[in-house]
Amino acid sequence: MRIPPNWPDLVARYGTPLAICDVAFVRGQCRRLRAAFGFCDLFYSVKANYNPSLVRIVAGEGLGVDAVSPGEVELALRCGVAARNIVYVENNMSDAEMEFAVERGVRLVVGALSRLKKYAARYPGASVGVRINADVGGAHHARAFTAGPQSKFGIHFSQIPEALAIASAAKVRVDLVQQHIGSGWLDEAIFAEAVDIILREAARFPDLETVDFGGGFGVPYKQGDHPLDIERMGALLKARTEAFKANAGRSLRFALEPGRFLVAESMALLATVQDKKAGSDGRVFLGLDAGFNQLMRPALYNSPHEILNLSHPDAPLAAYDICGNICESTDFFARAREIPAAEEGDVLAIMNYGAYGAAMGSVYNLRAPAAEVFFEGQRSWLTRGRAGLEDMLSSFVE
Numbered sequence: 077m078r079i080p081p082n083w084p085d086l087v088a089r090y091g092t093p094l095a096i097c098d099v100a101f102v103r104g105q106c107r108r109l110r111a112a113f114g115f116c117d118l119f120y121s122v123k124a125n126y127n128p129s130l131v132r133i134v135a136g137e138g139l140g141v142d143a144v145s146p147g148e149v150e151l152a153l154r155c156g157v158a159a160r161n162i163v164y165v166e167n168n169m170s171d172a173e174m175e176f177a178v179e180r181g182v183r184l185v186v187g188a189l190s191r192l193k194k195y196a197a198r199y200p201g202a203s204v205g206v207r208i209n210a211d212v213g214g215a216h217h218a219r220a221f222t223a224g225p226q227s228k229f230g231i232h233f234s235q236i237p238e239a240l241a242i243a244s245a246a247k248v249r250v251d252l253v254q255q256h257i258g259s260g261w262l263d264e265a266i267f268a269e270a271v272d273i274i275l276r277e278a279a280r281f282p283d284l285e286t287v288d289f290g291g292g293f294g295v296p297y298k299q300g301d302h303p304l305d306i307e308r309m310g311a312l313l314k315a316r317t318e319a320f321k322a323n324a325g326r327s328l329r330f331a332l333e334p335g336r337f338l339v340a341e342s343m344a345l346l347a348t349v350q351d352k353k354a355g356s357d358g359r360v361f362l363g364l365d366a367g368f369n370q371l372m373r374p375a376l377y378n379s380p381h382e383i384l385n386l387s388h389p390d391a392p393l394a395a396y397d398i399c400g401n402i403c404e405s406t407d408f409f410a411r412a413r414e415i416p417a418a419e420e421g422d423v424l425a426i427m428n429y430g431a432y433g434a435a436m437g438s439v440y441n442l443r444a445p446a447a448e449v450f451f452e453g454q455r456s457w458l459t460r461g462r463a464g465l466e467d468m469l470s471s472f473v474e
């Protein structure tokens with residue numbers, strides 16, 4: 077993304093913490109993926125960032141939505157995404173949620189034999205997708221693997237015969253096979269391995285119409301991370317899907333569920349240095365007016381988000397422990413991080429805020445989410461206001 081030159085005006089107008097989103101960047105990522113994977117249907121994984129304005133922009137670029145909860149399905153419908161362009165990949169759903177998905181007419185992908193049984197009992201003769209755990213996981217952090225022996229997701233591929241038996245007993249057509257190996261991998265070889273396994277397994281489903289390879293395409297967070305060569309990956313996947321179609325002897329659809337790749341780098345979280353203090357061992361703490369309730373990735377995954385000093389970009393480098401305003405010892409954005417020397421009042425930009433930043437946020441300590449401003453060309457507009465105490469307490473009953 078580019079930091080807009082009028083960032084001081086935005087900060088003066090809306091205050092900090094403030095998330096800013098470069099809409100042109102989002103559009104560019106959507107177009108890049110569509111060009112590289114033109115043979116796949118693309119479903120934006122809205123869990124990465126559910127800001128409705130962003131969902132509408134991505135949908136406007138021709139993508140469907142990948143949802144993981146009824147709330148996300150409802151949001152996508154409200155944003156004008158047609159039900160047929162929404163894939164709901166469930167995990168541990170209730171019967172009521174299953175009925176909701178069927179009533180709304182979205183494509184449901186079940187991730188457990190027991191859920192498949194319940195679906196078959198309730199909807200004999202209908203169609204459904206299944207999520208397969210192909211035993212290969214990949215992610216930016218081991219905690220973000222969503223396949224492999226320790227993962228709670230999907231039906232392990234050794235259980236496919238049972239899945240087929242459940243489906244055929246109720247004349248249920250398993251028309252979609254899906255996998256998602258994890259979030260934020262940068263290793264093309266892992267993806268290729270998982271693709272080979274899922275295609276091998278998908279061939280066992282007689283009513284197959286679509287193979288969905290999930291999402292997880294990573295982006296660089298720190299120096300030395302190599303960005304994915306999306307165009308080369310498109311070619312790699314195309315060759316494999318063409319061979320699969322030729323073997324199957326019929327036409328099939330293919331799908332992807334990218335989240336992070338589309339939006340991570342499009343946003344920054346702007347925060348003001350409130351407090352600069354010396355520690356007892358030579359370290360210096362920079363305390364910001366943002367916290368892990370707005371960005372918990374560093375606390376959760378040790379994620380190395382780049383941090384810029386917008387106020388003094390050319391100052392000599394100095395090392396800081398950069399922390400937030402949440403009353404928890406884990407509330408750090410970075411330790412011993414070198415940035416241009418900062419003073420109280422300086423505005424810092426924490427980069428790659430667009431994916432799993434606000435979306436994973438909370439109102440812990442009764443601190444509100446960051447306000448969000450989008451910009452495109454010369455225009456900027458508020459897409460999320462600052463919640464007040466009443467908003468944060470609205471579901472309580474006294």
Ligand SMILES: Cc1ncc(COP(=O)(O)O)c(C=O)c1O
Nearest residue numbers: 121259260291292333334335336
């Ligand atoms: C089922 C499913 N699909 C797609 C994604 C998107 O992952 P990412 O944002 O890394 O592309 C996720 C996230 O983990 C997911 O759970």
